[in-house]
Amino acid sequence: MPKVNINGTEIEVEKGTTILKAAAQAGFEVPHFCYHPALSIPANCRMCLVEVEGARSLEPACYSEVTDGMVVETKSERVIKAQKSVLEFILLNHPVDCPICDQAGECKLQDYYMAYDAQESRLRAEKNQKVKVFPIGPEVLYDGERCILCTRCIRFCEEITGTNELTIVQRGDSAEIRTFPGKELDNPYSVCTADICPVGALTSRDFRFKCRVWLLQSTDSVCTGCSNGCNIHLEHFRNEIQRYRPRYNPQVNDYWMCDAGRLSYKEVHTDRLLRPMSNGAALNWHGVTETASAKLARALDDDAGSFGFVVSPQASCEDLFLAKRFIEEVLGTDQLYLGGKPDGFEDDFLIKADKNPNRQGVKAVFGGLNDFGDVDKLIDDIESGAIKTLYMMETHLPADAETRQRFVDALDKLDLFVLQAQHCAELANQAHLALPACSHAETEGTFVNFDGLAQPFEQAFAPHGDSLPHWQIFMRLARAMGQPLTYTFVHQIRDEMFQASDADENGEPAEAQAE
Amino acid sequence: MGEVKTKPVERAEQGLWEKSYIPEILRGLSVTAGHFFRNISPRKSQRRIFTKNYPEEPTVYPERYRGLHRLMLRDDGQVRCVACMCCSTICPADCIHIEAGEHDDPSIEKYPAVFVIDELRCIVCGLCVEACPCDAIRMDSGRHIPPYTERNEAFFDRDLLMELGGLSQAKQGGDRTPAAAE
Numbered sequence: 001m002p003k004v005n006i007n008g009t010e011i012e013v014e015k016g017t018t019i020l021k022a023a024a025q026a027g028f029e030v031p032h033f034c035y036h037p038a039l040s041i042p043a044n045c046r047m048c049l050v051e052v053e054g055a056r057s058l059e060p061a062c063y064s065e066v067t068d069g070m071v072v073e074t075k076s077e078r079v080i081k082a083q084k085s086v087l088e089f090i091l092l093n094h095p096v097d098c099p100i101c102d103q104a105g106e107c108k109l110q111d112y113y114m115a116y117d118a119q120e121s122r123l124r125a126e127k128n129q130k131v132k133v134f135p136i137g138p139e140v141l142y143d144g145e146r147c148i149l150c151t152r153c154i155r156f157c158e159e160i161t162g163t164n165e166l167t168i169v170q171r172g173d174s175a176e177i178r179t180f181p182g183k184e185l186d187n188p189y190s191v192c193t194a195d196i197c198p199v200g201a202l203t204s205r206d207f208r209f210k211c212r213v214w215l216l217q218s219t220d221s222v223c224t225g226c227s228n229g230c231n232i233h234l235e236h237f238r239n240e241i242q243r244y245r246p247r248y249n250p251q252v253n254d255y256w257m258c259d260a261g262r263l264s265y266k267e268v269h270t271d272r273l274l275r276p277m278s279n280g281a282a283l284n285w286h287g288v289t290e291t292a293s294a295k296l297a298r299a300l301d302d303d304a305g306s307f308g309f310v311v312s313p314q315a316s317c318e319d320l321f322l323a324k325r326f327i328e329e330v331l332g333t334d335q336l337y338l339g340g341k342p343d344g345f346e347d348d349f350l351i352k353a354d355k356n357p358n359r360q361g362v363k364a365v366f367g368g369l370n371d372f373g374d375v376d377k378l379i380d381d382i383e384s385g386a387i388k389t390l391y392m393m394e395t396h397l398p399a400d401a402e403t404r405q406r407f408v409d410a411l412d413k414l415d416l417f418v419l420q421a422q423h424c425a426e427l428a429n430q431a432h433l434a435l436p437a438c439s440h441a442e443t444e445g446t447f448v449n450f451d452g453l454a455q456p457f458e459q460a461f462a463p464h465g466d467s468l469p470h471w472q473i474f475m476r477l478a479r480a481m482g483q484p485l486t487y488t489f490v491h492q493i494r495d496e497m498f499q500a501s502d503a504d505e506n507g508e509p510a511e512a513q514a515e
Numbered sequence: 516m517g518e519v520k521t522k523p524v525e526r527a528e529q530g531l532w533e534k535s536y537i538p539e540i541l542r543g544l545s546v547t548a549g550h551f552f553r554n555i556s557p558r559k560s561q562r563r564i565f566t567k568n569y570p571e572e573p574t575v576y577p578e579r580y581r582g583l584h585r586l587m588l589r590d591d592g593q594v595r596c597v598a599c600m601c602c603s604t605i606c607p608a609d610c611i612h613i614e615a616g617e618h619d620d621p622s623i624e625k626y627p628a629v630f631v632i633d634e635l636r637c638i639v640c641g642l643c644v645e646a647c648p649c650d651a652i653r654m655d656s657g658r659h660i661p662p663y664t665e666r667n668e669a670f671f672d673r674d675l676l677m678e679l680g681g682l683s684q685a686k687q688g689g690d691r692t693p694a695a696a697e
Contacts (some may be wrong), residue, residue: 041610063564096647099625099648099649100597100599100624100625104599132622134622208617209598209616209617212600212604215604379669
């Protein structure tokens with residue numbers, strides 16, 4: 001293993017390590033624009049130039065591999081001069097429109113200017129003008145003046161998505177990023193180009209002008225768009241999610257996430273059920289718990305055999321674990337059905353056909369999916385009268401519009417329909433009791449992705465309206481019905497859940513922490 | 516216990532003139548009457564009074580007095596503000612609410628579709644003015660924040676703040692040639 005000396009620090013690194021990575025291991029930052037750990041290395045921005053003893057010229061740290069006995073200086077006078085020159089060159093025609101740029105605050109050019117340059121522009125001529133607000137794709141806007149031509153976006157489209165939409169046109173100071181004729185930047189991962197763009201040249205259309213990035217608070221979470229469970233930074237401001245940003249996890253999603261998942265945060269803020277309702281009248285939790293427990297107890301007394309329960313793979317494992325205890329200990333029914341969204345588009349990269357984040361979690365908590373009836377059986381059972389009381393978690397059903405309409409029509413036949421969900425959909429009006437549950441942003445929990453990887457997510461902000469996490473609703477009802485389930489914190493449920501699943505399942509996903 | 520130092524003061528001896536009171540009372544009244552007549556004199560420069568008949572007589576504020584906010588204008592009368600949120604970020608009272616919008620003119624791009632200042636929350640610190648990179652918000656209107664009867668009257672929106680605004684000497688944005696703007 002080669003030993004290198006970086007700024008006087010001796011460090012031993014793997015063979016083939018670049019100077020940039022070795023410096024990072026030694027604790028020195030080497031500024032860089034074009035280098036991205038997941039992409040190939042073109043070494044075109046020249047920001048990472050370092051001085052290597054014995055070398056005639058400065059060398060790009062992102063590309064040069066270390067050799068044994070190498071002596072590297074990342075902060076020498078020559079290097080500082082080179083860094084200043086490179087930044088002056090990049091900033092020559094930069095519009096410096098930071099006040100209206102969405103990247104301001106997380107812009108590498110801003111950061112490096114403050115850290116390595118901090119000198120006034122010497123340009124006295126008019127700046128070069130290029131295209132601004134260019135709609136390069138349905139989700140992304142391009143600003144030619146801000147672009148530093150690092151080609152990260154081009155390499156992303158070549159190497160990660162393989163769609164090859166982007167290239168550089170023109171030469172010299174007229175050079176710009178453009179799509180090939182007849183194409184636009186329209187692939188399922190296009191907003192990742194805005195993520196990796198070190199400046200504000202490519203920006204997300206959805207996030208445009210929405211919130212300044214320095215106002216955002218970030219919470220580690222998991223995307224609920226599909227069963228892949230991409231790790232995300234859930235970024236929110238004043239109790240509202242502003243955007244999702246991929247969080248690095250080499251086991252799941254690397255640095256990327258899909259556009260559909262990125263926009264799935266909108267569901268959290270649309271059509272929410274915010275107050276507990278009884279036959280369409282808003283109640284408080286105190287009142288609705290009493291009503292619900294009385295009605296459920298009466299339904300169980302009358303005919304316990306006609307009690308159906310729809311379990312949702314949209315809910316977290318902790319919610320499902322309490323649902324299981326509620327079903328087994330309080331309701332005592334075995335007529336279970338599986339809800340969740342219908343299958344959708346899939347590809348061979350990150351997007352999975354199963355649009356529910358926690359189907360594997362249902363499998364783990366309930367010990368397989370064999371006990372669950374499908375939608376057709378649910379509708380048949382309601383129509384035939386085998387189910388007279390239905391308790392439904394979440395509003396989604398894996399069915400097309402026609403089947404769903406059949407289900408909605410069949411609901412009239414029920415004696416009691418209890419809906420416990422985030423969204424109103426068309427079901428909240430039909431429900432005799434509608435209990436507001438909160439989204440994954442408002443509580444903590446665990447999702448198990450398609451691969452069996454259990455991934456925890458954190459609470460970002462307080463529940464909207466009167467909504468409560470599913471597990472707390474089950475606890476309230478169970479206590480009111482005289483069979484209390486007593487937990488105070490999610491981690492208590494989590495501990496018990498993993499113990500239970502380890503004890504009776506061997507094909508069980510082991511608890512694996514993301515990152 | 517330390518010794519207390521004392522200094523005896525000789526009392527002025529009163530003569531017959533002082534003891535008879537009347538002339539001294541008249542002397543005192545003449546001073547009062549002198550002030551009175553000087554301060555109601557029609558020639559204001561002669562008056563030595565600092566009380567102002569507010570609001571009939573306007574107060575002259577110092578040049579850097581921080582009054583009601585105003586939003587400055589571009590040469591064509593549009594709002595200078597580009598909704599960069601620097602003022603609302605720095606505001607310690609959190610009284611500035613801005614919602615950015617997409618401007619029709621591509622050389623402006625971003626403008627405040629909603630810009631509301633809650634003047635009741637404002638603590639008149641002037642940090643918003645210092646934070647502004649465009650000389651778009653100022654507090655030099657020289658006006659008090661007016662009295663309200665309703666709380667929502669204290670929400671000053673963009674158009675109201677622009678009514679007080681004027682032109683700035685600072686240049687904003689570059690000149691764009693038509694070829695580059697297309």
